[in-house]
Amino acid sequence: MPLSADQLEERIRGVAKGLPLSFGFGKSGLEVRVDKDYVVELCKLLRDDTELQFDYLRCLSAIDWFEEGQMEVVYHLYSMKHGHSLVVKVRVKRDDPRLPSVSSIWAAANWHEREAYDLLGIIFEGHPDLRRILLPQDWTGHPLRKDYSYNPVEFDEEYAGKVRRGEIT
Amino acid sequence: MSKLYHSSQSDVDSVRPGEAIKTDKLVVNMGPQHPSTHGVLRVILTVDGEWVVAAEPEVGYLHRGFEKLAEMRAYEQTIFLSDRWDYLSSMSNNLAMSLAIETLLEIQAPEKAQWIRMLVAELQRIASHLVFIAAYGLDMGAMTPFFYCFREREKIVWLFEMLCGARLTYHYVRIGGVAADLPEGFIEALEATIPQLKRGFDEIDELLLYNPIFIERTRGIGIIDPQLAVNYGLSGPMIRASGIPYDVRRCHPYLFYDAVEWDVVVHDACDCWARVWVRSQEMRQSLRIVEQVVERLKGMPSGNVSAKVPKPIRPKKGDCYVAIESPRGELGIYIVSDGSQKPYRVKIRGPSFVNLSIAQRVLPGAKIADLVAILGSFDLVMGEVDR
Secondary structure, three states, X not given: OOOOHHHHHHHHHHHOOOOOEEEEEEOOEEEEXXXXXXXXXXXXXXXXXXXXXXXXXXXXEEEXXXXXXXXXXXXXXXXXXXXXXXXXXXXXXXXXXXXXXXXXXXXXXXXXXXXXXXXXXXXXXXXXXXXXXXXXXXOOOOOOOOOOOOOOOOOOHHHHHHHHHOOOO | OOOOOOOOHHHHHHOOOOOOOOOOEEEEEEOOOOOOOOOOOEEEEEEEOOEEEEXXXXXXXXXXXXXXXXHOOOHHHHHHHHOOOOOOOHHHHHHXXXXXXXXXXXXXXXXXXXXXXXXXXXXXXXXXXXXXXXXXXXXXXXXXXXXXXXXXXXXXXXXXXXXXXXXXXXXXXXXXXXXXXXXXXXXXXXXXXXXXXXXXXXXXXXXXXXXXXXXXXXXXXXXXXXXXXXXOOOOOHHHHOOOOOOOHHHHOOOOOOOOOOXXXXXXXXXXXXXXXXXXXXXXXXXXXXXXXXXXXXXXXXXXXXXXXXXXXXXXXXXXXXXXXXXXXXXXXEEEEEOOOOOOOEEEEEOHHHHHHOOHHHHOOXXXXXXHHHHHXXXXXXXXXXXX
């Protein structure tokens, strides 16, 4: 039987004794905010506790909160056995976006974390293979950052004119 | 007179494999231009003789930056981008994006629109699975089933063409409902198609799925055990062929999937054949849903297929994660609004992307000859992996 949001909150508070957590409720259900230092500890508890058993990582997303100077990583969890869901949110500083990797807990996080590194430049410490995944390895910058400026190749009117006139073939 | 030589068991035993023929490790590129990778997938293989020692998928050759593009566009304009993620199931993509934006806006499509959405999503599933079976047969060297599958798929594509004029990128499901009501004669055409499809499925099963050569070729390879499947976050037919009954339509219900009768198809063989079997059975379940939806739609008056959508679309600050069961698995959209006309962040959780990540784990230990059989059974669409 899935636990209700209140029961979940109570259970998580009971299991994660001493961890600084704050709870909220959003459109996707119960949300837990946790400091980046305790992410791995909390995730291990969430996966291994018999009544919680969040063994399935549905999604891992990262957001750039440019104006607040922060980056956010959001984990959407689901329990195959019990059928309840949970959202875990972690914020890190924008100028030092480092947090521990959870790929040792859920293998699904491996590629999601690589994607977050590639597109937003978040460094997941302890990741087995943190390389760019979607963009070429020699790409500079992280496109989903809000201050990313791309340099589109400017249309060279003079060059085009020469081609049109047949001066350059 | 020459002496006859009879071989005995001791002769066979005297040949110890791996000793007579010395092999070295060799790195081979498979793709990105390879006929059986279904797109631009590149796998860097390390092989030792006939065996694969390590395999590393390299993706990104089809990266078009949809997440960035969506951030630069108004909400209405992100729907047509979604057509291009997984180009074999545009309807499902439209549906996922529309549902996500509707959740942010806290509006709901009218009842009739929701039934139509279910109808097109299930028809899309059948069409997509037919392409999979066709292409997979082709990978295994069976040319004929390809034509049977595409003949059946064509009927669904015709129906979609009737609905919206397009054959591949539909842009039919939109924020608040669907683009237009069912055209005249659509229900009749669909009802005429259903028995044809049923017959077609049986033909395909006989030709390919229960063909002894095909069974021999796909049985017992590419085994993914259930625990591994959950840990790697697999979804769709991939996880259901590993014995886990995870279906977003059942586990996180949306539309009216609760109001119709259908079964979650599960197989516990965990191999490539099971993945094909699951898809083959799912097509029948989808058709079962379609039949029930048609009955419901018959009794509904025409019109009212779109809810009142505020213009311009400007959702309140907030975020939500909405997932649907696309033909390939859980297609999730994580969308964040900052109160402006453009989404602040859109994350697309493509099922193919997550499903492919297990290749690193499953391919080592397989024979090179089985490689295509295993990769093919994942049903990858690179447009969705690379986004």
